Amino acid sequence: MQLISKLLGNLKIKNKLLILYVISFLAPILIMAFFTTSWLYKTLAFWEMQQAESSFEKTETFFNNIMREVSDLSDRIYVNRTVKSIIQTEFHGTKEVYNAYTNLAFIDEFMTVYNSVSSIRLYTNNETLLDNSFIMRSTPKTENTPWFQKAKKNRGQPFWTYKRDSVTGKYTLSNVRSVWEETEKKFIGVLTVNLNHSYIDKNLDNITYHTFIAQNGIVLFSSAADNSGLKKSAVRKMYIDNNKPDDGISETEIDGKKTGLMKKTFYPSHGISDPLEIFYIIPLDRLNDATTRIVKTVIFVLLECMAFSLMAIFIFSFYIQKRVDKVRYGIKDVVAKKFEIPETIGGHDEFSEIYDAVCDMSHNIKNLIDEVYIRNLEKEQLLARQNDIRFKMLSAQINPHFIFNTLEHIRMKALESSDKDVPHMLRLLAKILRYNLSVSGTSVPLFQEIEIVNNYLEIQHKRFENRISYDIMLLCDARKINILPLLIQPIVENSFSHGLESKISGGFIYIIIRTETAVPGKNELIITIQDNGCGIEKDKLEALNNKLRTTPVEEISTSIGLVNVNQRIKLYYGSEYGLTITSTAGEGTSITIRLPVTE
Structure with a gap:
């Protein structure tokens, strides 16, 4: 403590003010800025997590609604007697088939109403039927596919699977179930309702983050990659590399860019299905850019405050030093026996009070010197008069x-x-x-x-x-x-x-x-x-x-x-x-x- 007092005692007031400024203002501001930046980064990450959780819930709800609609459509076709009657009838000519198919016009209405459905296929082994977009004769190749075999095994219970469409050749997520004759419980066909991937992908585009839905390691749906510069191939590779990411944001690299990946697993509420996984891709530079912008704003404001405060402290210290110099020069003049100093330095602060005291002291010293001088002169005059009296007495x-x-x-x-x-x-x-x-x-x-x-x-x-x-x-x-x-x-x-x-x-x-x-x-x-x-x-x-x-x-x-x-x-x-x-x-x-x- 004595060392600190000694060091401070050797500094001028201007330097003491600068030290006080650094300790009491600059250092706390820098510390606060550091912790504020850290807090902002964590807050933004937490906010992104909350946004992602909210988006997860919306996406899950959206997808469950689509799967429920598709399941309802599948149920309606499954119980439709006209459909079962047609696929069980032995037709003897093409005209009879066409006449029967006219009773299936409601299928086209379904396709118009259900935008989430791309196609409906009913595979049957009735050789008297003609293939169209709805009814298709099953081939040995079709009948040997895993999904066809699984449908027969499940005996009418619907399930979801990712399969190739026999008409378009494209893979699609489909609601599949076998169709049975009600009386004799005889297998008569397999009904598949295929989801409209374009419709789903388009809806996924409305989500803030790049989103894709996968099942068993296969990307089923994905929002447009153009929004984030990601390609589906890169997404698939990312999924393979991060097949089971931890909860929260995990970091991965796509096309040389660091990316945050969030995952949520859910089970469809309608039909048997392997779990579906929703993935969100959050570019880390988005978080960093937001934080950087805020940090830059904070630093800019901080620098402006520092510049203003430094300017203020320099002006204030210059003013204080100027007043100190006036008091110091006044004291030096008094020490040098120059008692005619200015009456005031202006103002009503402590320096003015000190200077007024010095000025009063100067006047008092001058008056005392004058009084002592006059008193000594009077004493000399009195002594001269006394001696004069003695001389007169002697004379x-x-x-x-x-x-x-x-x-x-x-x-x-x-x-x-x-x-x-x-x-x-x-x-x-x-x-x-x-x-x-x-x-x-x-x-x-x-x-x-x-x-x-x-x-x-x-x-x-x-x-x-x-x-x-x-x-x-x-x-x-x-x-x-x-x-x-x-x-x-x-x-x-x-x-x-x-x-x-x-x-x-x-x-x-x-x-x-x-x-x-x-x-x-x-x-x-x-x-x-x-x-x-x-x-x-x-x-x-x-x-x-x-x-x-x-x-x-x-x-x-x-x-x-x-x-x-x-x-x-x-x-x-x-x-x-x-x-x-x-x-x-x-x-x-x-x-x-x-x-x-x-x-």
Whole structure:
């Protein structure tokens, strides 16, 4: 089985279809044709046998009817008193004989009615009679014949025999019986009724087969030999050579031709007789020709079916191979990284489904490559922005005014007195600077970001004293959430720079950090930075929000402000996240950061 699978696996679909065609169609058709031919030959032979049996019965019935008619005629003459009176009368002159013969006119009527009878002879030893076609004086030669002696011996019982007619000299099958005087039981003559062979032969011509009837090895009757090219001499020779053929069709040879011979024996129902045999000659070439014609027809139809089926299988295999090639070339193009392949090969079959899957796979691979490329590009841009922020921090870009004032304040405090706030503020400033210098492109725990923002706000609170206050409301577990570094501080710093720095008193900053479920199974981190500074005018607010929505992430900003923070969020978390600004001029500003919750 493995060998077959291996061999089939190495063949192309076209060759597999041809093998399937030979195994499933051609071989069964040839086998069926062989058995059908054999069956047809046997069926024709059986049909011929049935026809022959039917013909045998008809021929036997026909011949028995003729023999019955002849026997009836013989009985009628045998009992006729006029006939017996004439052959027993001693006539004294020719005129008396002629006058007596006029009473025998009914014999001519019989000959007219009975077509199967060729002649009627009544042989008598009455020397006073004159010979005619009916009454004939017996001679010693006639009286010594076997049939004459047998007739006397049978004492009036009729029998059938094949004998030579004394008038015509021809052999004929005759119904023979002796005639006796009724009172004294004296032998007075022999009556013979001869069959009309021409009439019988003519009727035999109507039978499908060449037919002959024989008795004791002698052909009595035969249909015209011209129908089959057979001669009576050949028939007689065939009978001698096949004197006792078996039942059914036996083969023999006549005039160099193979011939089938069928035989049936029957006994006449009227009169004593040796058995008669009916022979049918069936030319074997007739059977063979019929079978050959049918076989040729079957072969012709078979060849037409084979030609049509071969043409169909070649067209079908060509179509299948063409579709296979399209799928194969599509796969090769994908393997060769040529992802721009045709969208379809047409149709809705399995090959179309496979090709559609290959096409979808090609598009998916191309999209994946593009996404990976864009993702890598975004990561590089994000890293560049992070490094840019670090560089800006190192270059004192984080509000140099704040650092200068803070350091000046620390100096003044240090000059005035030894205040406990001085080392505390220095420690907070050191944490901020250390954190800013240590950040990278990876996320950090939320509590660290909050701690740095709290340090920044505490320093600002110390600096501005009662002018500005702040509060951080943490409504989630900051230890389990990570965020990108330096997202909150730039926004808080922006609030001081643009909203609260000019505030004389009562300024505040509220930072609210919480989580919420946007959709089932997806939590978001919401960070809101709120101040009561000068706010933003409506047109400037719309321009700023529009800039946040539409500025492509590929445009690397040179600022660490709101746009930069928004771009970093979109690069890292996705375009659905970022900043949202609401503001009222003269009342304050609220900036909301939306991030996914990552642990």
